[in-house]
Amino acid sequence: HAATVVSGTGLAQQIHKEVQSDTAKLVAQGNRRPHLSVILVGDDHATASLLGMSSSTIFRPSSVSQEEMLELIDKFNRDRSISGLLVQLPLPEHFSERAICNAVAPEKDVDGFHIVNIGKLCLDQRCMVPATAAAVWEIIRRTGIETVGKNVLVVGRSKNVGMPIAMLLHSDRNHERPGGDATVVMAHRCTPLPRLKELASLADIVIAAAGVPHLITADILKEGAAVIDVGINRMQDPVTGKLCLVGDVDFEAVKEKAGFISPVPGGVGPMAVAMVMKNTVTAAKNAPTY
Ligand code: ADP
Known part of the structure; x- marks a missing residue:
């Protein structure tokens, strides 16, 4: 049966409410x-x-x-x-x-790209987590997708996206910055396609962050897998000629086989924007009050 389509827009609204109420609280406390x-x-x-x-x-x-x-x-x-x-x-x-x-x-670095924040991320220390990775994490958490002991395939190894996602998901849930305790494999442009298919067929969760439209097709996935599409590819619609956004996942076919799927647009994108806001409130909370 068809996958649950995860609404990034809906989850982002939850985060917006939290950010709004945290902001109101901070201001009410005189900050x-x-x-x-x-x-x-x-x-x-x-x-x-x-x-x-x-x-x-x-x-x-x-x-x-x-x-x-x-x-x-x-x-x-x-x-x-x-x-x-x-x-x-x-x-x-x-x-x-x-x-x-x-x-x-580093304390104002809401993108989490300062070398100190990246270092802390890699050491499972509390830090500003890059927004896209934080978005993937929150989508998984708030959708109730289990990660502990699961096989995760991260397709893409960029320092801003693929790497931090893999870092969050493989690390220990009991550390200062809790991780997903999953078995994480990273694929990238040197991964031969047959190997990618083999890894995808084993994965309980596939995170697609390669920037390659339709790289993840239904045939390579395990039945019921959770598929999170981080791809943002600007393409011309072959029918209307209009510019449109497509992800790295063949959405229409994959949603018939997957357990969960996040769409593009309306998935990771709005969540990533929300996570920048969340990081800003965190930065404000941590700011010295003098
Ligand atoms: P982003 O910032 O969204 O991660 P980049 O273009 O910086 O995008 O990175 C794309 C990543 O995807 C790279 O790590 C690259 O190795 C990987 N990649 C590109 N093509 C493929 C492919 N065909 N199979 C697997 N990984 C790929």
Whole structure:
């Protein structure tokens, strides 16, 4: 029978409510209102919703120098009215993204990309967890998908997405930053397709984060598997010619075989946005009150 389609939009609304009430509580206790600052370089993107927080978006042209960006980040790091700070990636060629990520104060790093946050993530210490990985984690938790002792296949090994997802799911549930206690395997572009199929057929949970449309097809999956689609591929609809979003999973066929499936759009995407908000409230809670 058909899979339960996990509503990322619905779960994101739960998180929004929690963030909103946490924000209200913080403010009622006399704390500063949590504030998220977003730095965008080049084309503008949509800004996130507020949920009782305040936010600001700073635009810089693609020609902005790394020095100027570092100065801006430093200014924001020292600004106590700013709880969370996020620099939208990717950045133009002339930037070292690592240098930019490491310039953001770790306690304001709501993307979780500072080397200290990544190090803590890998040591199962409490940290800012990258939003997409946190989104996958929350979808699994809130949907009641069991992870302990289960086989998880993470397809994709990027440092921002695949790696942190695998880190959360394989680690110990009793550690400071609890993990999923699953047996995790990572596949990537060097994994031969027959091997990918073999691994997928063993997996209780498949997380698709490869950026390859329709990589995960129904035939390679175990009956009843939970399939979480992290892919965001912009494609032209062959019929209407319109631009549309597709994931890495062949949704229509897979939903007939899987136990759970998260759609694209309306799955991991809205949850990831919600997790940035959650990280901002966490940053505000942890901020010194002097
Ligand atoms: P993201 O940031 O969404 O993870 P990236 O493009 O940075 O996207 O990473 C894509 C990941 O997917 C890489 O780790 C790459 O090795 C993996 N990948 C790409 N193609 C395949 C494939 N055909 N099979 C398995 N993994 C793949």
